[in-house]
Amino acid sequence: MSHRLLRNRAFRLLFLGKSLSLVGDAVVPAALSLAVLRATGSTSALAIVLGCAMVPRLLLLPLGGVVGDRFNARTVALTTDLVRCAAQLYVGLQLLGGVSGLWQIALAEAVGGAASAFAMPTLPRLITGSVTGDDRQAANSALGAVKSVTGLGGPALAGALILIAGPGWAFVLDAASFAVSAGLVAAIRIGHVPAERRSLRVDLVEGWQEVRNRDWYWTSLVAHAAWNGAAAVLMTIGPALAVRQLGGERTWVAILQAGAVGLLLGSLLAGRARPRRPVLAANLGLATYALPLALFAAGTPAVTVIAAYGLAMAGLGFLNPVWETSVQAAIPPGVLARVTSYDWLLSLSAMPLGYVLAPLAASAWGPQAPLWAAAIAVGLACAGTAAVPGVRRFTVTDGAAGALPPKTATRGHDGDEHSTEQADLSTGRDRVTR
Structure with a gap:
């Protein structure tokens, strides 16, 4: 700190x-x-x-x-x-x-x-x-x-x-x-700008429109939901596979501890790293969760699964601070809590689905089937956000974050996109009073 x-x-x-x-x-x-x-x-x-x-x-x-x-x-x-x-x-x-x-x-x-x-x-x-x-x-x-x-x-x-x-x-x-x-x-003193009092329905709709109007945001939430659904699959099926095929309860404990260490290291890395395209970098890191799922399904040695899970959780540890900082910088202050609530709702909604479907699929087709399906889903959903223009154009410059409009982007000699202005932007300097 x-x-x-x-x-x-x-x-x-x-x-x-x-x-x-x-x-x-x-x-x-x-x-x-x-x-x-x-x-x-x-x-x-x-x-x-x-x-x-x-x-x-x-x-x-x-x-x-x-x-x-x-x-x-x-x-x-x-x-x-x-x-x-x-x-x-x-x-x-x-x-x-x-x-x-x-x-x-x-x-x-x-x-x-x-x-x-x-x-x-x-x-x-x-x-x-x-x-x-x-x-x-x-x-x-x-x-x-x-x-x-x-x-x-x-x-x-x-x-x-x-x-x-x-x-x-x-x-x-x-x-x-x-x-x-x-x-x-x-004991904390935080200022507050009173919001216009309107109906609950209008406030809910406005918050949802803020989510829907940003392709970098809602497509990332789809990826995050896929990650949580895949995590539910692994938490449901993983313990039994670890006990039966990878060496017993100690292996599962080692997997969880490697994940906790990876999560910590990823969080610490996020405190120092300043990727120019933070949303893209964070989502690509999240895609590494496909690796332990695939290795579990393939029945590889325990040490590879442990290492892969640690790496995948480091990706999650890196994503959380980077994503939260990007959202706090780019979302207007008056709708930040509503946008965040939809973030949590959509991201967590797939977990109950994973808990329900994983044992059903395992009973029908064996435990490897839901693990392979989850690996493919999380890999495609998270890495696939790279194809979204808003994700690629979302940049951080001088403490400000925003999605660059296509008309302001120019192609440099190195093949990267460079911008001359930023749009849809709310900088940290504008968000001191709450």
């Missing part, structure tokens, strides 16, 4: 708060799985609880984007942190008190998932409101690195906490992290 970012009080508080909440979130999956299995002994019950958390999040994301644009980002973030704190604290107290009924856990996780639908689109507005354009990629990279580190250490922390004190305390820890995050966000 640069010295300039460290001197930025608003970002320091935001970074610390989000880091703490990420630590809390990292211990919950293991605690949730153990708590539900102890209470019911059923994996189907666990699927129901996870669905209760995901479905409200997906359904409410567009509304969360509207709220994020209409109201001050600090107010929305503070409110959602407090709601998620209450939801996780409720689950923790129920478990500590010996009351572990399924419906209480499912209801609390549904409330937490709904709050996440409002929190997720608001984060970019917190970043743009506290960090200037030149430092945003470093800020996004720092947050991405923390997410990677918590992904590495979270399961170990969860295991120790569960063994020593039980799963209830893991939820209490997560609640405490949201409470501290809320306190830190409350």
